[in-house]
Amino acid sequence: QIQLVQSGPELKKPGESVKISCKASGYTFTNYGMYWVKQAPGQGLQYMGWINTETGKPTYADDFKGRFVFFLETSASTAYLQINNLKNEDMATYFCARNNNFDYWGQGVMVTVSS
């Protein structure tokens, strides 16, 4: 069955970096784009962007240009989100989702930013 399994919760200090993984299984990884969605505590869903799993080309929503990086390890069917220079407002749960329908979602990774 199709699964997206994300890495575990993270506790970081402001200014640090965090790398979140999203491992896909049950389908051909390069056939579907991988999308990233942010959910701040108690808030709704915010689209961050996506990465073309065939070419590796990332596309970022305006609010996520600069400190956010999407990349792949195609041989491991894994997509990554790295957030550099963490800020308090980055504290959220981050989801990966398959395809532009968001038809399958990872379980989410909670990132806590605290000094």
Added chain:
Amino acid sequence: DIVLTQAPLSVSVTPGESASISCRSSKSLLSSKGITSLYWYLQRPGKSPQLLIYQMSNLASGVPDRFSSSGSETDFTLKISKVETEDVGVYYCGHRLEYPPTFGSGTKLEIK
């Protein structure tokens, strides 16, 4: 960006009754290919969202037919017939018409 406005903010339903959730778009979601790019998702408490409906009226795989969706180019309704306790959570509409995709702010469904 396209703004999606959901109503109500929350709804409380007796099991077995029906519930309706509205989603209004700031722009027509009808694409040049004749597809209405409106999606519905359910996020159960403590879980990740799941796709319920795609392209306005198509049930996603494994979703019970108690869920249905209809609408025009800008106004949409998700209907849940015979509500069950497992339907509790926050319902989001979303679009994929153009970049960037956006979501509504969510409607919380509770059981009376």
